[in-house]
Amino acid sequence: MATGRGQCLVKTRQRETMDAALVLKGISKWFYQPRLNRSTPVLATIDLTVRAREFISIVGPSGCDKTTLLHIVAGLLQPSGGQVLLNGKPVAGPGRDRAVVFQNAALLPWRTLVRNISYGLECLKVEHREALSRAESWLDFVGLNGFGLHYPHELSGGMQQRANLARELAVDPEVLLMDEPFASLDAQTREVMQGELLSIWERTRKTVVFVTHQISEAIYLADRVVVLSSRPARVQQVIEVDLPRPRNDSIRESTWFRECEGLIRDLLRNGTGLSGVVSGRTATCGSDRQVAPPMGNRRPPSTSDGA
Ligand SMILES: Nc1ncnc2c1ncn2[C@@H]1O[C@H](COP(=O)(O)OP(=O)(O)O)[C@@H](O)[C@H]1O
Ligand SMILES: [Mg+2]
Secondary structure (H helix, E strand, C coil): CCCCHHHHHCCCCCCCCCCEEEEEEEEEEEEEECCCCEEEEEEEEEEEEEECCCEEEEECCCCCCHHHHHHHHHCCCCCCEEEEEECCEECCCCCCCEEEECCCCCCCCCCCHHHHHHHHHHHCCCCHHHHHHHHHHHHHHCCCCCCCCCCHHHECHHHHHHHHHHHHHHCCCCEEEEECCCCCCCHHHHHHHHHHHHHHHHHHCCEEEEECCCHHHHHHHCCEEEEECCCCECEEEEEECCCCCCCCHHHHHCHHHHHHHHHHHHHHHHHHCCCCCCCCCCCCCCCCCECCCCCCCCCCCCCCCCC
């Protein structure tokens, strides 16, 4: 049971501060099932405040509608009840202020990397040459300098996800919504990508909502971990991650980290009635794939677009 150790290692209070960026107010969702001719509740009342520049991880049992929740925040789905507010303004649909990074990098296979990244800028009416130049800078920023003329299939899964991230960052969103972006990577690449995501986040300080079902990933990345229950999902617990930044791999071995993992595992188990351990899926990249150069400490390119 989580009792005891949970009390000593976590603070569950949810700080409501003046710089709240994203507010989820009583979000609920029902899906109509035509075959049963009835609606099923999938999200119970979800209340959550995300501070500006905060990194939030959301974990929950598989199928508890984490993706549904993220789609509601992105404006891709309407909630059945409640409201999402970004800087006090209700979210009515998709917007440039929120970018979604999906599990599948979904790069356009017929475009080179640089042209994949410039595409979003061109949609914003940035002049072609300027868009290409900015795209090159963002590739450099995510450690893909020199890969601009490669096609997506010539890159490893990790590199594709970096390019994906560069594409979303290039249009300068305020909030990054990430849905298990590293789920299809092998375990080693996944840990490297977690470190690189933190490095990118520390240099851009976007507000991030990161959905995962890998507990260690959730803790390693986040300022707070939101633990959802099984369907209909509700917030079981919000755990403040009191680990120093910048974080390095040794943090995963700390007693605090391990206890926190245990606590979340207990919460997920109790919230689902399952006895298994929640873990990430893995897949290996092809041996002909290229290895990306290290990220370094590059500054984010300018995002002023004049669009
Ligand atoms: N538009 C929809 N209509 C009916 N059911 C849906 C719809 N979208 C998602 N679902 C169902 O909701 C469940 C949870 O979806 P999802 O948000 O992907 O869960 P998670 O991301 O937590 O694994 C799935 O069983 C899925 O089939
Ligand atoms: Mg999902």
